Amino acid sequence: MPSSRADxxxxxxxxxxxxxxxxxxxxxxxxxxxxxxxxxVITRRIAWLLEHGTPADGVVAVTFTNKAADEMxxxxxxxxxxxxxxxxxxxxxxxxxxxxxxxxxRDQGFTIYDRSDSLRVLRRIIKQRDLDPATxxxxxxxxxxxxxxxxxxxxxKAREDAYGIEDQTxxxxxxxYEQVLAxxxxxxFDDLLLKTLDVFNRAPEVLQYYQDKYLQVLVDEYQDxxxxxxxxxxxxxxxxxxxTAVGDPDQMIYTWRGARLENLMEFEEDFPGAHVVTLERxxxxxxxxLRASSTCIRNNVFRRPKDLWTEREDGAQITVAQFRxxxxxxxxxxxxxxxxxxxxxxxxxxxLFYRTKFQSVPxxxxxxxxxxxxxxxxxxxxxxxxxxxxxxxYLQLMVNPRDNEACLRVINTPARGIGAKTVERLMASxxxxxxxxxxxxxAEQVEGLSNRAKSAVARFWALYEDLNAxxxxxxxxxxxxxxxxxxxxxxxxxxxxxxxxxxxxQFIGYARQYDERTPEGGLMSFLEQAALVSDVDGWxxxxxAVPFMTLHSAKGLEFDAVFVxxxxxxVLPHRRALEDHVHDSEQSALEEERRLFYxxxxxxxxxxxxxxxxxxxxxGRDEPGMPSRFLYELxxxxxxxxxxxxxxxxxxxxxxxxxxxxxxxxxxxxxxxVLDGDGTRLAxxxxxxxxxxxxxxxxxxxxxxxxxxxxxxxxxxxTMTLLxxxxxxxxxE
DNA sequence: TAAACCGTTGTTTTT
DNA sequence: CAACGGTTTA
Numbered sequence: 006m007p008s009s010r011a012d013x014x015x016x017x018x019x020x021x022x023x024x025x026x027x028x029x030x031x032x033x034x035x036x037x038x039x040x041x042x043x044x045x046v047i048t049r050r051i052a053w054l055l056e057h058g059t060p061a062d063g064v065v066a067v068t069f070t071n072k073a074a075d076e077m078x079x080x081x082x083x084x085x086x087x088x089x090x091x092x093x094x095x096x097x098x099x100x101x102x103x104x105x106x107x108x109x110x111r112d113q114g115f116t117i118y119d120r121s122d123s124l125r126v127l128r129r130i131i132k133q134r135d136l137d138p139a140t141x142x143x144x145x146x147x148x149x150x151x152x153x154x155x156x157x158x159x160x161x162k163a164r165e166d167a168y169g170i171e172d173q174t175x176x177x178x179x180x181x182y183e184q185v186l187a188x189x190x191x192x193x194f195d196d197l198l199l200k201t202l203d204v205f206n207r208a209p210e211v212l213q214y215y216q217d218k219y220l221q222v223l224v225d226e227y228q229d230x231x232x233x234x235x236x237x238x239x240x241x242x243x244x245x246x247x248x249t250a251v252g253d254p255d256q257m258i259y260t261w262r263g264a265r266l267e268n269l270m271e272f273e274e275d276f277p278g279a280h281v282v283t284l285e286r287x288x289x290x291x292x293x294x295l296r297a298s299s300t301c302i303r304n305n306v307f308r309r310p311k312d313l314w315t316e317r318e319d320g321a322q323i324t325v326a327q328f329r330x331x332x333x334x335x336x337x338x339x340x341x342x343x344x345x346x347x348x349x350x351x352x353x354x355x356x357l358f359y360r361t362k363f364q365s366v367p368x369x370x371x372x373x374x375x376x377x378x379x380x381x382x383x384x385x386x387x388x389x390x391x392x393x394x395x396x397x398x399y400l401q402l403m404v405n406p407r408d409n410e411a412c413l414r415v416i417n418t419p420a421r422g423i424g425a426k427t428v429e430r431l432m433a434s435x436x437x438x439x440x441x442x443x444x445x446x447x448a449e450q451v452e453g454l455s456n457r458a459k460s461a462v463a464r465f466w467a468l469y470e471d472l473n474a475x476x477x478x479x480x481x482x483x484x485x486x487x488x489x490x491x492x493x494x495x496x497x498x499x500x501x502x503x504x505x506x507x508x509x510x511q512f513i514g515y516a517r518q519y520d521e522r523t524p525e526g527g528l529m530s531f532l533e534q535a536a537l538v539s540d541v542d543g544w545x546x547x548x549x550a551v552p553f554m555t556l557h558s559a560k561g562l563e564f565d566a567v568f569v570x571x572x573x574x575x576v577l578p579h580r581r582a583l584e585d586h587v588h589d590s591e592q593s594a595l596e597e598e599r600r601l602f603y604x605x606x607x608x609x610x611x612x613x614x615x616x617x618x619x620x621x622x623x624x625g626r627d628e629p630g631m632p633s634r635f636l637y638e639l640x641x642x643x644x645x646x647x648x649x650x651x652x653x654x655x656x657x658x659x660x661x662x663x664x665x666x667x668x669x670x671x672x673x674x675x676x677x678x679v680l681d682g683d684g685t686r687l688a689x690x691x692x693x694x695x696x697x698x699x700x701x702x703x704x705x706x707x708x709x710x711x712x713x714x715x716x717x718x719x720x721x722x723x724t725m726t727l728l729x730x731x732x733x734x735x736x737x738e
Numbered sequence: 739t740a741a742a743c744c745g746t747t748g749t750t751t752t753t
Numbered sequence: 754c755a756a757c758g759g760t761t762t763a
Contacts, residue, residue, distance in 0.1 A: 070753080095753050120752080194753055262752065361750055385752070417739095424739045457739095539753065557751050579750055601751080624749075625754040 014052050014084060018045075025282040026050045028249075032242070032276035034227075034269070035251040038313045039298070039607035040289030040563070047225055047251050048077055052084040054221050063220035065241070066091040069229065070539040073561055077225075094234045095537050098197040101215070103529075106200060108208040114529065116191040116401050116408045117536035121389065123147060123182075123193050125410060130181045140171060141178070149175045150182060152587070154195035155231045155263025157202070159183075188440070189409045198233035205240050216243030226561070227252035227272075231263035239275060248276065254309060255302050258557060258601050261587045270309070287313045289563055291320025293643030294613050298606040300640045305596045319643055323613045325636055328649035331364075331571070331621040335371030337649055338568050338616060342551060343375055345566055345612075352378050353546055354565035357553045358605045360577040362386070365553050368570065372551070376705070376716070382554040384543030388535055392493075392508035397535060399487055403473055404529050407440040416445070419496035422461040430454055431462070442469070479520035480531045481513050488513075556601045559608050567609035569602070572617040573630035577602060602635045615639075687715050695719065 015023050022042055025035045026049045037043035051064060066089065068074045074091040081089050092100070103113050118126070127143040149172075153163050160180035167173040186193065192200060205212040222241045224230065227250040230238070242248035252269045273279045287295050295315050302308070328334040342355055357368060357379075365381050372379045387393065395418050398411040405411070409432075417423040434451040435444040444451060448462035471490055477483035488494060488509055497505045519531050541558045556569070556577075571577060578598030588594035606613060617632050680692040680700075687706045694700045701719035 093753070197753085258751080259753090261750080363749070420740065422739065426739085461739095537753070555751065576750095581750055585750090622754095 010056060010085070014049055014056060018042075018049065019286065021282055021284055021286075022046050022049075025284070026053050028280055028282070031246055032272070032279035033249045034272045034276075034279050034281045035249065035284065036269075036281065036311075037251055037253055037284040038287060038311060039253060039256065039603075040287040040295075041284035041313070042288055043225075043251055043253070043284070044077070044080075044561070046284070047223055047249070048080040048084065050249060051077075051081050051089055051221075051223065055081075055085050055087055055089070059221055061087045061089050063218065064089045064223070065097070065219045065221070066223040067094055067097060067225065067238070069093065069226045069561065070541050071096065071534075071537070072539065072542045072544065073225070093537070094230075094237065095194060095197050096533075098201040098237070099533055099537065101201055102192070102197065102204070105204050105208070105211050108211060109200060109203045111187075111200070112190050112405075112407075114190065114405045116189065116405045116411065117197070117533060118186065118191045118193045118410065119389075119536060120147070120194075121394070122191070122410050125413075126182060126185050127178065130178055130185065134178070134181075136174065136178075141174065146175055146178050146182075150179045151195060152263070153179065154193075154199060155233070157199065157232055157236070185409075188407070190405055190407045191410065195233070198231075198237060202233060202236055202240070205237075212240060212243070215241060216245070220245055221247045221249070223249040223251070225251050226256075228254050228257040228266060228269045229259040229262075229264040229560075230268050231259075232265055232268075235265065235268040235275075242276075246276070255305075255311070255600055256560065256604050258560065258597060258604060260593075260597050261582075261585060283311070285311060285313050287315045287317075289610055290315065290317070290607060291611055292317050293319045293321065293323055294606065294609050294611075296643055297323050297613070297639050298603055301606070301635060301638045302599065302603045304638050305599055307593060307596055321612050322643055322645040323615065323639070325572075325639070325644060325646045326614065326616045326649055327632065327647070328616065328618045329620065330627075331367040331618045332371070333649050334570060334616050334618045335367035336374075338368060338570060338614070339371035339375045339377055341568075341614065342372070342377055346377070350565055352549050352551045355551045355568075356559070356562070356564040356566075356608065357551060357568045357570060358556050358559050358608070359553070359569075359571050360556055360579055360601070361571075362555060364571045364576070368553060378548075378550040380544065380548060380550040380552050382540050382544045382552050382558055384538050384540045386540075387511070387543065388538060390508050392505045393512050395493070396484060396487065396509065396512060397532065399472065399491065400484070400528060400532055402442070402469070404532060406442050409435075409441045412441040412445070415491075416441075416465060419491065419493055421465060423458065423465060427454060427458045427462065430458075445469070479516070479524075480526070480528060481516035481520050483528065484509075484513050484516050556605045560604055563608050563610060565610050566612040566614070567605065568614045568616065569605040570616045571621070572602075572615050572633040572636055573621070574633055575630065576621075577633050577635070599635060602633075693717060 015026055018026060022045070025033065025046050035043070035046060037046065047066070051066060054064065055061060066077060068077055068091060071093060074093060078088060078091040081087070081091070099117065102115070106113055106115065124143045124147060127146050131138065131141055131143060131146070158166070160176060160183055163179055164173060164176035167176045186196070219241055222238060224238050229252070238248060238250070250269065250272060254266055254269060257264055257266050268275075273281065290298075292315055295313060295317075299313055326337060328337060338357065345355055346352060359365065362383060369379065369381060388397075395415065398414040401408050401411040402415060413428065416428060430451055430453050431441060431444040431448070435441050445462055445466050448454065448459050448466065454462070468491065472487060475483060475486050475490070477486055494502065494505060494509065516531065519526060519534065523530070540554065544552055544554070578595055582598055583591055583594050585594050588597065615636065617636070618630060620627055621630055622628070678694045679687070680694055687703060689703050689705055691703045692700065693703060699719060701717045703715055704718050705716040
């Protein structure tokens with residue numbers, strides 16, 4: 006019964022896109038090259054299914070990030086006016102486990118441990134067992150465990166498979182780690198997937214319920230799914246066998262996290278009778294960009310050959326530019342972006358990608374200097390900051406009193422006289438079964454505690470009860486009251502106070518957004534969301550700012566103009582990546598790095614810039630760098646190579662650099678004093694004083710995230726552009 | 739107990 | 754150059 010709306014869903018699709026969208030029952034694999042309309046196919050297919058009788062709540066679509074899920078939900082809703090369940094594997098599992106985890110003898114109030122929580126647990130176990138920290142570094146053991154969890158190998162099997170005493174010991178630590186997490190009623194990221202599989206295995210009726218519920222299962226980015234995710238997808242498609250997997254082998258970039266290309270390459274064996282549709286026409290990029298990226302990726306040997314084609318024009322040439330150092334690189338990129346903005350390109354349509362996060366710094370400085378709007382996409386970094394982690398731990402402990410990790414974190418934060426020895430005795434008293442918090446409650450009976458310690462612990466217990474009694478109108482309100490009652494800010498050391506205030510303020514702001522979006526949400530789901538955020542989730546695509554992000558975060562996005570910076574050997578490809586033993590050979594590790602480069606290039610619609618420097622600062626050291634070997638793999642045609650200025654900064658500004666030299670100050674202790682008004686306002690006309698440059702007047706002030714880019718005309722030293730954060734300004738008394 | 743000090747160590751990517 | 758761990762000191 007194709008309605009006219011159903012017709013319009015496929016009206017503007019090509020033959021092969023239409024084939025994928027309208028395919029009937031049974032497993033379907035869509036191998037979709039970069040820019041071939043993958044997202045379009047998946048959203049249209051959902052719309053098509055809904056128009057052809059599938060009820061809205063019979064669909065589950067899985068994407069890679071929450072951001073992508075929101076976007077897809079929005080698009081489907083725009084097409085057919087119905088909301089469907091679009092989620093990530095981890096959110097899906099977490100939500101499922103909140104309902105079903107009792108089936109495997111666990112409690113639904115579980116805490117989700119992130120990597121740093123897991124590392125703390127491991128550190129404790131390692132110390133407890135007196136293991137040599139050189140052979141048994143927490144990171145190494147974490148890797149050992151995670152590698153096994155990605156392959157659905159439990160501690161017992163790990164122990165069996167262990168070859169040599171070292172792996173045996175690691176397997177023992179793995180077993181202990183599992184026990185500690187169970188005692189704390191905590192799950193790590195991998196557990197979310199594994200426990201879901203456990204539930205499916207141990208309670209077939211639960212699996213059957215979900216199989217009956219989800220008549221259509223769609224999974225995006227299938228090339229980056231790991232074994233547990235593959236098994237979950239396969240379990241869900243159960244009897245109806247309606248699964249749609251979409252992916253591109255050339256964009257597999259998560260081997261180190263357990264991604265298995267086999268999930269995609271052997272799809273037809275895992276899902277017998279599967280239909281395969283291949284999309285090879287690229288609609289996104291100019292012919293130059295497509296040619297360059299295809300030429301490069303063709304160097305991968307472990308690859309099923311695929312030839313993307315386009316009917317587009319050659320377009321602008323790709324620029325490969327070389328610089329003296331990363332600061333020159335930053336200035337040039339900022340200058341180019343400034344030109345693009347001048348030509349009317351929206352800042353939302355320009356992006357900057359790098360291999361590693363720390364590479365953002367010189368670019369942030371350069372952009373700030375020219376007052377160019379930009380946003381460093383690093384959500385996870387925010388949730389990892391100390392203040393946020395502390396407050397989250399308090400909240401977590403309220404939801405899950407057994408969470409020993411959270412308890413350990415907050416019991417003496419801020420300092421309240423409960424030292425390491427006291428904590429140790431409490432832990433000993435809690436023993437195998439009871440939680441640390443139980444020991445806190447019964448501090449009176451704990452042996453070996455001084456009266457002073459006992460009363461300090463009793464005060465902490467009173468505080469905990471007090472926190473639990475808080476009546477709050479929402480999560481933001483709750484956090485606010487929590488900060489008050491714990492004295493979190495007041496007891497912060499003076500120099501960290503401003504920093505902590507800012508972090509707390511931002512966290513409350515985040516919670517307020519949550520309260521507004523999900524008024525019925527509740528604390529547990531807030532914490533869950535906070536635990537499962539990804540970097541790109543925090544990026545506002547409409548913010549009018551150029552996003553800076555890692556190549557990994559860039560997957561699935563597209564922009565008019567793209568800058569891939571730091572294209573140097575040891576960075577891209579990354580040295581550590583080539584040493585990684587997750588890969589079975591250095592060759593395959595190199596190929597993954599090449600795919601990463603490929604992902605970056607293929608994000609660009611019209612303009613692509615690839616930059617590299619001869620020197621860069623690594624760990625405070627100035628180190629030489631060679632052009633990335635990938636740059637030599639680009640074709641001659643459609644690529645122009647330019648050399649940045651060789652001269653020292655400031656000494657002549659040959660090729661279009663801004664004449665006015667700007668000084669970017671370190672964010673701390675700039676020593677700038679505001680002489681007018683309340684001493685904090687950074688508006689034009691306000692007089693300021695600087696220890697080095699004397700007095701001046703603000704000409705222009707542009708907010709840049711948490712900072713301000715401020716142009717100041719100094720009476721004796723001309724115009725400077727300063728990058729200022731609130732704590733940089735010495736308030737006048 | 740906690741603050742202050744000092745030396746070592748490490749940095750890839752992230753749900 | 755940070756961040757963290759371990760030590761010493763008040």
